[in-house]
Amino acid sequence: AQSVSQHNHHVILSEAASLELGCNYSYGGTVNLFWYVQYPGQHLQLLLKYFSGDPLVKGIKGFEAEFIKSKFSFNLRKPSVQWSDTAEYFCAVNARGGGADGLTFGKGTHLIIQP
Amino acid sequence: DTGVSQNPRHKITKRGQNVTFRCDPISEHNRLYWYRQTLGQGPEFLTYFQNEAQLEKSRLLSDRFSAERPKGSFSTLEIQRTEQGDSAMYLCASSFRLAGGLETQYFGPGTRLLVL
Numbered sequence: 001a002q003s004v005s006q007h008n009h010h011v012i013l014s015e016a017a018s019l020e021l022g023c024n025y026s027y028g029g030t031v032n033l034f035w036y037v038q039y040p041g042q043h044l045q046l047l048l049k050y051f052s053g054d055p056l057v058k059g060i061k062g063f064e065a066e067f068i069k070s071k072f073s074f075n076l077r078k079p080s081v082q083w084s085d086t087a088e089y090f091c092a093v094n095a096r097g098g099g100a101d102g103l104t105f106g107k108g109t110h111l112i113i114q115p
Numbered sequence: 116d117t118g119v120s121q122n123p124r125h126k127i128t129k130r131g132q133n134v135t136f137r138c139d140p141i142s143e144h145n146r147l148y149w150y151r152q153t154l155g156q157g158p159e160f161l162t163y164f165q166n167e168a169q170l171e172k173s174r175l176l177s178d179r180f181s182a183e184r185p186k187g188s189f190s191t192l193e194i195q196r197t198e199q200g201d202s203a204m205y206l207c208a209s210s211f212r213l214a215g216g217l218e219t220q221y222f223g224p225g226t227r228l229l230v231l
């Protein structure tokens with residue numbers, strides 16, 4: 001079974017600061033990787049995803065993530081955060097072709113951006 | 116709105132009662148997933164359907180839980196004899212699975228259950 005670890009449960013940044021949220025997973029096979037975001041009062045939305053190819057993927061709202069296979073990591077980055085980025089961020093993974101198609105989520109990172 | 120919808124959005128029930136939630140997926144999505152999310156945790160997978168077939172159940176899905184997707188469209192999740200530990204947000208997601216195992220799940224707003 002796969003597992004996902006998000007290193008920071010709470011992050012507080014000022015506007016214009018750079019952001020990096022850590023995500024590591026454990027699984028021996030091929031995986032699909034996702035970052036979802038949940039803005040206050042809203043439902044989970046897809047931020048970006050990695051299936052294959054270029055390990056640097058770009059998502060919505062200026063976010064990007066880099067898949068480093070050797071480190072089993074898929075860290076989320078944004079060069080300059082905005083107050084509107086305040087939200088809960090979840091890293092998720094599922095196994096490709098392994099029959100375990102449900103997503104395994106990390107516990108989430110609560111990001112607060114101070115104006 | 117063409118997203119995933121869930122009803123009701125909130126449910127308060129007394130311990131021991133049965134509850135049923137409904138999920139309407141995005142049209143033409145062949146897969147439908149159920150998750151449970153408690154405070155401070157990420158969503159946890161419960162079960163999923165491909166069309167009307169239930170393909171996988173998590174060990175979290177006790178025998179008090181049952182899910183159906185009778186015509187391969189909407190799905191229902193029923194909890195019998197609710198317990199206080201069942202209090203959580205129940206999330207539904209749908210996807211269209213492509214060849215090679217590629218799919219993206221899109222989530223609904225959830226049903227928040229409180230068992231008193």
